Amino acid sequence: xxxxxxxxxxxxxxxxxxxxxxxxxxxxxxxxxxxxxxxxxxxxxxxxxxxxxxxxxxxxxxxxxxxxxxxxxxxxxxxxxxxxxxxxxxxxxxxxxxxxxxxxxxxxxxxxxxxxxxxxxxxxxxxxxxxxxxxxxxxxxxxxxxxxxxxxxxxxxxxxxxxxxxxxxxxxxxxxxxxxxxxxxxxxxxxxxxxxxxxxxxxxxxxxxxxxxxxxxxxxxxxxxxxxxxxxxxxxxxxxxxxxxxxxxxxxxxxxx
Ligand code: NDP
Numbered sequence: 001x002x003x004x005x006x007x008x009x010x011x012x013x014x015x016x017x018x019x020x021x022x023x024x025x026x027x028x029x030x031x032x033x034x035x036x037x038x039x040x041x042x043x044x045x046x047x048x049x050x051x052x053x054x055x056x057x058x059x060x061x062x063x064x065x066x067x068x069x070x071x072x073x074x075x076x077x078x079x080x081x082x083x084x085x086x087x088x089x090x091x092x093x094x095x096x097x098x099x100x101x102x103x104x105x106x107x108x109x110x111x112x113x114x115x116x117x118x119x120x121x122x123x124x125x126x127x128x129x130x131x132x133x134x135x136x137x138x139x140x141x142x143x144x145x146x147x148x149x150x151x152x153x154x155x156x157x158x159x160x161x162x163x164x165x166x167x168x169x170x171x172x173x174x175x176x177x178x179x180x181x182x183x184x185x186x187x188x189x190x191x192x193x194x195x196x197x198x199x200x201x202x203x204x205x206x207x208x209x210x211x212x213x214x215x216x217x218x219x220x221x222x223x224x225x226x227x228x229x230x231x232x233x234x235x236x237x238x239x240x241x242x243x244x245x246x247x248x249x250x251x252x253x254x255x256x257x
Contacts, residue, residue: 008099016224195250
């Protein structure tokens with residue numbers, strides 16, 4: 001039995017990744033932010049939704065699934081979460097750094113504390129989780145895989161995404177160094193650059209890209225499963241000679257016109 005730790009697995013792309021990996025027989029441990037610091041009621045609502053997803057994954061795919069809240073802007077939560085995942089699953093074979101968000105706005109208007117928070121979630125946490133996963137995999141002699149979720153905005157600058165774009169570029173660059181470090185241990189590390197992925201009917205990004213003069217050649221937005229399928233491929237034996245790479249999954253969005 002193989003196991004996967006997926007950050008931000010309770011919704012959107014992360015849920016798609018959890019579902020595809022569970023379909024392929026992985027036991028899953030996912031994290032969610034859950035509003036633990038936003039008050040009791042918010043926390044209970046998010047926890048109930050996450051628990052419902054756990055049940056749905058267990059029943060639909062006949063695997064084990066666990067979840068735990070972790071706010072990656074909080075130092076202590078990052079340190080605890082890997083240990084909790086190991087306690088629940090014994091071994092971690094796959095780490096997917098997916099949790100993330102982006103504040104859009106001009107750099108001139110951005111507060112330094114907002115930059116710090118975004119840095120904690122988008123870059124610092126993935127680096128620390130890769131560190132913990134690497135030590136765990138090496139100690140247990142697991143020839144595991146790590147996948148980092150970047151963004152097309154790492155490769156192409158758009159206005160209003162200076163912080164997000166540069167942190168995602170940092171994550172994709174880190175992927176290469178960590179792949180070099182861990183290759184000799186049989187651990188592969190790759191990244192995915194999603195394009196315009198529809199995660200909620202309310203979050204329609206196509207007009208944003210159209211306004212930037214970019215259309216999607218495949219003529220549809222991506223789905224969380226499109227990203228989940230790519231994660232599953234990268235973690236499979238079919239990808240056993242692929243490491244340190246970033247695979248763009250964007251329906252051709254960034255192709256030169
Ligand atoms: P969603 O907003 O749907 O989900 C974001 C996930 O990250 C949720 O699970 C959320 O938890 C979690 N998260 C947010 N902030 C924190 C935090 N402070 N601590 C811990 N967890 C947190 O986003 P998407 O599914 O769209 O995005 C997933 C990843 O894909 C992100 O890294 C994003 O940057 C990247 N991406 C998305 C694209 C898209 O078009 N959708 C395009 C390119 C990249 P909770 O639900 O509890 O708040």
